[in-house]
Amino acid sequence: MLWHKFIQFYFHLPVTVRLLLSVSILMIMFGSMIHLIEPIHFPTVFDGIWWAIVTGSTVGYGDYVPLSAIGKVIAILLILAGGGFVTFYMATLSASTIKYEQDLSEGKNQYTGTNHTIIIGWNERTRQLIEMFKDHNIEMDIVLIDHSTQKIAYRQHRLHFISGEPTSDHALQQANIKHAKHVIITADPTLTEEEADRQTILSIIANRGNHASIHIIAEILTETQKKNAVRAGANVLVRSNNFMSSLFFQSLFQKDLQVTDIIANTLTEQQFCYEVIDDDLIGKNFFFCAQQMLHKRKWLIGMMRNEEMFLHPDFTLELKKGDSLIYLKPVNQIQLK
Structure with a gap:
């Protein structure tokens, strides 16, 4: 029964943890065996484990060497078994690191930080906003949720990318919205103004439903949806069309x-x-x-x-x-x- 539970526990562990655990057990086993067989040349179990790790990883310092025939047989078995395990572990660890970086770029990894700002929509306004934070040395963790972008080079941008629909509870939970501080919702430039506003209102409702007290800033394009956005739970509305019209008006006189x-x-x-x-x-x-x-x-x-x-x-x-x-x-x- 205990062995069955251990097997279940073992195979539920991540592959890198399983490999590390296997390598550790193997090195402890061989280190203990060589200490029992040649206690004079390996006075402590730790010395035996040190020899097993050095030999199994093919480093081979030569500070501890088995002298008996049976000790050399154990060394051969260690090289054959341990060398393969260690090499496989290092290869798996490297592959896991590369996969993690790929998942970061493709928006598959969950964000675990707190007091961050969630920005919905990857567009030129979002890029400029992030640049403003950078130019003014404003330290702020940013989580981006976007459904239209397949990959974002996380090394080039100060953000954590989540790929998904902004109205999806799963995407919002991936962004750890329950511990976020602000949400900025930008209008989708690929939709018509009416459709973009309806999408924004749905995003407001989804965000408010997942975090009742979060501060929501939303971009609204049409006057008719202004009240609906407030009813949905937006704290601040940014009327980008009004702003652009004012710019055109001012430019007429200059x-x-x-x-x-x-x-x-x-x-x-x-x-x-x-x-x-x-x-x-x-x-x-x-x-x-x-x-x-x-x-x-x-x-x-x-x-x-x-x-x-x-x-x-x-x-x-x-x-x-x-x-x-x-x-x-x-x-x-x-x-x-």
């Missing part, structure tokens, strides 16, 4: 100036922030607050009152309790939440 470069650099180098005013700012005007913020390297650009946004309000506007200030702050001063 013949030579590259407005897109200015805005892109602003978004890359600065972070938009807001915070509720302190009690000592109640009753102060907007101009006074702007001066106070400048001392902290914060550029005040607007305020929020009763969920209504005011950009560049009149400097004489007095602040009330509950108002929030909107300002720009250098990215290198931002800490991820």
Whole structure:
């Protein structure tokens, strides 16, 4: 019964562990035998095991050598049996390492880290986002889920790739979503805008269902699906079409100036922030607050009152309790939440 349980346990182990266990048992057995047969030349079991490993791996230091006929027969058996086991073990270990690297590139390996960010969709926006993290030395573990990409060179990108449907529970569990911190869902560029938004909403539902409190940032292309995305559980919506329309509008009034470069650099180098005013700012005007913020390297650009946004309000506007200030702050001063 015990032998049967051991056999079941043994053959359920990974092949590399089984081989290592077999080699270890073999070396201990031969090392113990040579110690019993020639106790003078092999005074301890450890000396015998050392000789068995050196001989079985064909290294052959020659510091311990059997002198008796039976000892030499054991050495011959060790070379024939042990050499094959050790060689096979090393070949299997090398093959397993290569296969693991291939599985990483093909998105087959599960992610086991925590406090990471999951990005859904491999596209140019995702690539640029990862480059921004790199340029600003933001340490963040990124897990990418994508169904359209067959292979990603993991050495060239700071991410862990999971190949699968973003709405699949299996893919999300492979990405260890229960221990993730953020999810960023990008719109699928291969679909129409309506189809892409429906796919995004399904992804939001799947992510929210697997992690009730995770922070979800989703890209929505059409106005009609904005409310549905919020209902599905998105915390932040990125309206990329609105942003692009605003860029075109701004460019109409600037013949030579590259407005897109200015805005892109602003978004890359600065972070938009807001915070509720302190009690000592109640009753102060907007101009006074702007001066106070400048001392902290914060550029005040607007305020929020009763969920209504005011950009560049009149400097004489007095602040009330509950108002929030909107300002720009250098990215290198931002800490991820």
